[in-house]
Amino acid sequence: MASRPLRITAFEGIGLAASESSDISIVENKFMFLGTHACLESSIGKPKVIKVQTGEELVxxxxxxxxxxxxxxxxxxMVSASLISGILPVFNKYYGENINRPRPSVSISLTVAIESFGSSALKSTEILSFADAGYTVISPSTPQECFDYxxxxxxxxxxxxxxxxxxxxxxxxxxxxxxQVNTTGPSKCITESYIRxxxxxxxxxxxxxxxxxQEMELIMKAAYRSSTASYIGSPIAETVFVSISDYDIGVWLDNTSTGYLRxxxxxxxxTDAIIASLPKNVKRIVILEQESDLAEVHGHIYRDFQAIFKSQAFISKFESTPLVTEVQSTYSIPIILSHPPYFFQFLENIAPLNVSSLVRLDQILGFPDKETIEY
Structure with missing residues (x-):
C-alpha cells in the first residue's frame, strides 16, 4: 500500500477516500478543492476524474x-452547495421511490461543502430537501470524518x-x-465488516x-461508529443539545447537568437510537442545526423531535415531554460554540425552561448582524 500523509486537510481526506472507494469522481474545479484534485490524481489505480465548474456541467x-x-x-x-440545485430532480428521475423501471447500475455519493463566509447563514435547507425526498444524509465534522464518511x-x-x-x-x-488523521482504514475493510x-x-x-x-446501523458499526446516534454528557442531563454535525461542545459539558446528542x-x-440515548429526565432539547436564512421558521430537526415526542415509544421511557428550542444564527454555530466563553454564556441563557422555541444565537451573545459586516 502506498504511504499516506499523516496530516491532511478535510478536502484532502475526501479526495483520499474517493480515490480508494470510487470508480468515477466528479470534482468542482474550484480553489478550495485543490487538495481533493491532488489526492485523486496522484493515487495509484486512480478513478476517472471529471472536473466541473457549473451546475449545468454537473447535471x-x-x-x-x-x-x-x-x-x-x-x-x-464532490462539489460546493452552489452547484447542487439541479441534482435532486436527476436523482428522483432515476432513483426515486415511485419509478417504474429498474434503477441504474451506478451508485452515487454526493459530498457537499457548504460555504457561509460573507453570507447571512450556513444554509443547509437545500441539502435537507434530499432528506425530504427519502435519501440518506450524513455529515462529517472533522478531517478524520471527511475521510471516513x-x-x-x-x-x-x-x-x-x-x-x-x-x-x-x-x-x-x-x-x-x-x-493529524488516520487514513489507513481501507473501504474494503469496512465493506467486509458490514457483510459479516x-x-x-x-x-x-x-x-x-x-x-x-438497520442497514445504516450495520454500516456505521462496520465503520467503527457505535450507532447512528451517540450521546455524551451527564446521565441525568436536563438539557440536551442535538445536531447532525459535531459542534465540538462535548469537552465543555463536564460538571454540568447537560448532554449532547449527535x-x-x-x-x-x-428514532430508536435517539430514544435509547436520551436521559429519561431530560426537560429541554436544544436544536443546533442551521438551515435557514433566519426566516423565523422551524427547521427539519425541530419538527422531527416534536414528532418523536408525540410517539408512544417516547412516552413509555421519559418522565415528561421536554420542551424543544431551535437555535438560529447568522454566524457559524460550530465556530462560535467551540469557544468556552461563548458556550457558557449561551448555556446560561438557553437552559431556563421559559426560553422560547426559537432563539437567535447572535442576539443572545450580543453579536452584530452578520449582514452589516463588510468583508
Whole structure:
C-alpha cells in the first residue's frame, strides 16, 4: 500500500477516500478543492476524474454517466452547495421511490461543502430537501470524518442502491488547515465488516428483510461508529443539545447537568437510537442545526423531535415531554460554540425552561448582524 500523509486537510481526506472507494469522481474545479484534485490524481489505480465548474456541467456529467454506464459503477461527486440545485430532480428521475423501471447500475455519493463566509447563514435547507425526498444524509465534522464518511457514503450508496448525501460546513473545516488523521482504514475493510455484520444480523433475527435504518446501523458499526446516534454528557442531563454535525461542545459539558446528542445518519431518522440515548429526565432539547436564512421558521430537526415526542415509544421511557428550542444564527454555530466563553454564556441563557422555541444565537451573545459586516 502506498504511504499516506499523516496530516491532511478535510478536502484532502475526501479526495483520499474517493480515490480508494470510487470508480468515477466528479470534482468542482474550484480553489478550495485543490487538495481533493491532488489526492485523486496522484493515487495509484486512480478513478476517472471529471472536473466541473457549473451546475449545468454537473447535471450533464451525472446524466451521461447514469445513461451510459452499464456495469456496477461507484460515482463520487464532490462539489460546493452552489452547484447542487439541479441534482435532486436527476436523482428522483432515476432513483426515486415511485419509478417504474429498474434503477441504474451506478451508485452515487454526493459530498457537499457548504460555504457561509460573507453570507447571512450556513444554509443547509437545500441539502435537507434530499432528506425530504427519502435519501440518506450524513455529515462529517472533522478531517478524520471527511475521510471516513466519504467512504461510508460510497459504501451505503452501493448497498442501498440509492444516492447518499454527505455534507459539511466548510467554514469549520478550512481547506488550508492540516490535521493529524488516520487514513489507513481501507473501504474494503469496512465493506467486509458490514457483510459479516449483516450476515450475523440475519442469522440472529431469522429474517432476510432489513430496513434501511438497520442497514445504516450495520454500516456505521462496520465503520467503527457505535450507532447512528451517540450521546455524551451527564446521565441525568436536563438539557440536551442535538445536531447532525459535531459542534465540538462535548469537552465543555463536564460538571454540568447537560448532554449532547449527535445524529450520525439523518435519513432515515434513527428514532430508536435517539430514544435509547436520551436521559429519561431530560426537560429541554436544544436544536443546533442551521438551515435557514433566519426566516423565523422551524427547521427539519425541530419538527422531527416534536414528532418523536408525540410517539408512544417516547412516552413509555421519559418522565415528561421536554420542551424543544431551535437555535438560529447568522454566524457559524460550530465556530462560535467551540469557544468556552461563548458556550457558557449561551448555556446560561438557553437552559431556563421559559426560553422560547426559537432563539437567535447572535442576539443572545450580543453579536452584530452578520449582514452589516463588510468583508
Amino acid at each position: 450533464k456529467s451525472v446524466v451521461e454517466i447514469i445513461e451510459n454506464e452499464k456495469s456496477n459503477i461507484r460515482l463520487a461527486i 466519504t467512504q461510508i457514503a460510497i459504501i451505503t450508496a452501493s448497498v442501498t442502491g440509492a444516492p447518499v448525501i454527505n455534507y459539511f460546513d466548510s467554514d469549520n473545516l478550512n481547506f488550508g488547515a492540516w490535521y 455484520n449483516r450476515e450475523d444480523f440475519i442469522k440472529s433475527n431469522g429474517d432476510s428483510s432489513i430496513t434501511r435504518s 445524529i450520525h445518519a439523518y435519513r432515515p431518522l434513527p
